[in-house]
Amino acid sequence: MYPYLRLGPFLLQLPLLALLVGVWIGSALAEKEAVRLKLPSATINNLVFIVIIAGIVGARLAYAARYLSVYLANPLSLFALNFNTMAGFDGVLIGLVFAALYGWRKKLPLRPTLDALAPGLAAFMVALSLAHTLSGDAFGAPANLPWSIYLWNEYRHPSQVYETLAALAVLFVAYKKPFGQVGNGTNFLLVVALLSAARIFLEAFRGDSLILLGGFRAAQVIGLIVLAITLYTLRIWTQTGIPTTTKSESDFFKQT
Secondary structure, three states: OOOEEEEOOEEEEHHHHHHHHHHHHHHHHHHHHHHHOOOOHHHHHHHHHHHHHHHHHHHHHHHHHHOHHHHHHOHHHHHOOOHHHOOHHHHHHHHHHHHHHHHHHOOOOHHHHHHHHHHHHHHHHHHHHHHHHHHOOOOEOEOOOOOOEEEOOEEEOOHHHHHHHHHHHHHHHHHHOOOOOOOOOHHHHHHHHHHHHHHHHHHHHEOOOOEOOOOOEHHHHHHHHHHHHHHHHHHHHHHHOOOOOOOOOOOOOOOO
């Protein structure tokens, strides 16, 4: 694992660099797809920016709220470049809420907007997997296999490699657009379904999972819920076909 690269007197955080590159590539792919779908590319770029900023700020504030006494004693630690002091799930929810509000305000059609974001989401997940590989986060469970890696004083599953390969496969599917109905929202749902299924499967090889009562892994439970909702919506949207956008129905929430 290579979390840092020394450049003279400076230490460059490679996981952070991987995430920034992922955001850049993901935004570029979303913008390109927005042009294809005849959506305002600048608005889509702003949507991506709002999701990222709101998600990061929300994740840090949610984490700080859980350890309020620590952050009250040292408020400047709120600005620390440490992604381990973030509530990831909370940040995702907050980012989605702000995205929905922005999309509603700009009257973006829901399903074409989601399809525009699909390849960008898949590309970012590849970058996130590479960031885990560089930092050593999301490490695997102990395993004595020919391809095991030595990490944190133990031979383990290379779970970060598994995650990266799965993310690359999802990115390939997003690029190929197997449903073909671009603008129907189904390609975005397919990407989310594949990412959820990958998380359910790969979580079994993780060594840092949050375990709930009964021995269930939290990420697998969330993945199952997201997968079920996504597949149900995918079934409905596949049957209804590509929506037609009129001035009266171009609302972000109404076009389902």
